[in-house]
Amino acid sequence: MLNQKVALITGSTSGIGLATAHVLAAQGISLVLHGLLPTHEGKKLANEFSAQYGINAMFDNADLMNVESIECLIRHAIKQMGSVDILINNAGIQHTESAENFPLEKWNAIIAINLSAAFHAVQYALPNMKSNGWGRIINVASVHGLVGSVNKSAYCAAKHGLVGLTKVLALECAEQGITVNAICPGWVDTPLINDQISAIAKKQDITFEAAKYQLVTAKQPLPEMMAPEQIGEFILFLCSDSARSITGSALPMDGAWTAQ
Structure with a gap:
């Protein structure tokens, strides 16, 4: 039953992450919210979710550029919530510039937050999922994980990497009751x-x-x-038992962008 599960969503104080949090909470899924809000604002948001949906919710503003902070995020979530059953790697940043002129600090930050943070979060969450014999890992990639666009070298590299990571994790977890998929949205409103x-x-x-x-x-x-809530609804489906055979996939939600 999904209403007995706990979902950790990175970057869930706005945009796609926040919309997904509302979709999951409406099904009784408890939440670990994460984002850049000050602690008191984040706790207020978690309390609002608890009051609105009758679920357990907590907030953490871990720095995703710091591996130790990611480890603390996962361990804190498991300790306070009892488990992390669903991990949604949603947090991401963007910067556009030609490859020739791309700032090193922007490249490093985009790779760290959009790709490396997802790997580290999975690494720390997997033992808990394996011990439970159940887990859902959903990486919010992008249509730019499947195709390229000018001036988006770092973003495309990170999102392509996230799709590749998804495939490897799915193979490694195939017999563990854990599915791993990537969603590849196009334009999101x-x-x-x-x-x-x-x-x-x-x-x-x-x-x-x-x-x-x-x-x-x-x-x-x-x-x-696409409305952010549409992505949340698709994520909810991937968490369901109906999607238990869907794993290792990079699933476009792109208005036929990649069909051309």
Whole structure:
């Protein structure tokens, strides 16, 4: 029963992670929330989840660039919640620049947070999952884990790496009751994209909606962005018993972006 499980979601104080937290909590899944909020704000958010959904919830603002902090995050979660049954590696950052001019510190940060942090979180969570004989690991990759785009060398490298890591983990965990999958979203309608849309609208003297349509259809045939909640619903399905044979997959949610 999923309502007896505990999910740890990195980067769950906004965007896809927060939307996923609401979807899972609505099914009675207890939560370990994580993000960059100050501790008192994060605890307040966890308390709001507990009150709204009647679940156990906690918050941790571990630094994902620090391996020791990731270890503490997992150990703290298991100690306080009793288990980490579902691990959703969602946290990510982005920076765009040509490969020739890409800042070293940005490269290192993107690889650390988007790829290495997922590996370390899995490494520390796996013994608990194996002892329970059940686990779900879901890596939120990107369409850029399947294709490339100019000026996104670090992001594409990290997301391609996350897809490769997913495949290896699935093979290693196949007989342990643990599935490992990567989700590869295309355009997702979050506030983070609004600045990019506004810049197009201003440059071309067109409406925000026209700029949004132009941005989306430049890459994907489906002329609409995906709501973050849709990703949360897909993650919920991958956690279910119906998806127990789906493992080692990189699953596009990209409006036919990669079908071209």
